[in-house]
Amino acid sequence: MAVFTPVRLDEARQFFARLDLGTLLELQGIESGIENTNYFATTSRGAFVLTLFERLTPEQLPFYLEFMRHLAAHRIPVPDPMPDARGNILHSLCGRPAAVVTRLRGRSVLAPQPTHCEQVGTWLARMHLAARDYAGNQPNLRGLDWQRATIPAVLPFVDTGVAALLRAELDHQTTIARSPDYAALPRSAVHADLFRDNALFEDGTLSGIFDFYFAGVDTWVFDLAVALNDWCIDLATGAFDPARHDALLHGYGRVRPLLPVEQALLPDALRAAALRFWTSRLADFHLPRDAHLLNPHDPTHFERVLRQRIAEAQRVPA
Numbered sequence: 001m002a003v004f005t006p007v008r009l010d011e012a013r014q015f016f017a018r019l020d021l022g023t024l025l026e027l028q029g030i031e032s033g034i035e036n037t038n039y040f041a042t043t044s045r046g047a048f049v050l051t052l053f054e055r056l057t058p059e060q061l062p063f064y065l066e067f068m069r070h071l072a073a074h075r076i077p078v079p080d081p082m083p084d085a086r087g088n089i090l091h092s093l094c095g096r097p098a099a100v101v102t103r104l105r106g107r108s109v110l111a112p113q114p115t116h117c118e119q120v121g122t123w124l125a126r127m128h129l130a131a132r133d134y135a136g137n138q139p140n141l142r143g144l145d146w147q148r149a150t151i152p153a154v155l156p157f158v159d160t161g162v163a164a165l166l167r168a169e170l171d172h173q174t175t176i177a178r179s180p181d182y183a184a185l186p187r188s189a190v191h192a193d194l195f196r197d198n199a200l201f202e203d204g205t206l207s208g209i210f211d212f213y214f215a216g217v218d219t220w221v222f223d224l225a226v227a228l229n230d231w232c233i234d235l236a237t238g239a240f241d242p243a244r245h246d247a248l249l250h251g252y253g254r255v256r257p258l259l260p261v262e263q264a265l266l267p268d269a270l271r272a273a274a275l276r277f278w279t280s281r282l283a284d285f286h287l288p289r290d291a292h293l294l295n296p297h298d299p300t301h302f303e304r305v306l307r308q309r310i311a312e313a314q315r316v317p318a
Contacts, residue, residue, distance in 0.1 A: 007093065011094060022046070027040070027041050039051075049079060049102075049103050052094060053096060053213070066134075078212070081099055104210055109196065114246075117251065125256040128188060154283055185219040195230045231244060238306075282299045
């Protein structure tokens, strides 16, 4: 569990009372996440998630919280931020910016089947369409600019072959991002972190997606690629499982068919998504922050995924 800012029970009780969310009955640290401090909170009025933000600033946070509120208003199943008496959904606790959102029902499915992947694809397409009229405009903070700044910082910790791959893929993605086809891709605010542990299912049905704190304005095909690279692969090798891959694309395309330019750039988007998370995991592993208990994810996982995506893109059809 990553708890960067401990919250005392008496502090939390006063906080929930100020939000008129009832009497706090239980506060439990969440055993996942490496960016923020998160707690499950049960009150006399319901179940919530309390988040204290460790990196995002009060100036950045309205984008994420208003995005969730926008999607909830469009009946997309997401956590809904809770306002105070003045209607503010960004709060403060223990010297940190904080938010309280509704807790979704269900459990994560960490060994998904094609039916789970199809539902995720459908949800993602619905979310993209709902995001078209969201006015918030904040770039993906883990996009290429961040990667250009972060990759040089981790290069001293990796061997020469890994360093060469990181540099080469960053150059490739920079070239793609400067192309006219890339400029033509549809985009909006996107989730940008739709992994299998950020979705909940109840009785086999997708009950909601959470953890929007990596969201940002980016291309829809990048958002799709992030999901494909997690939901549809063999975790040991990074290779795609064809049935899950096709199911997620079918679920997405049934709601919003991909444009020809998106189909053409999907292989590059899959590589971009792998590079983004490989870079993040390298930074978390080699340049860690203090936390009461923090277990960074294995960086080599997304190295394997990236190598698979490069091999697939270079494979010549028979």
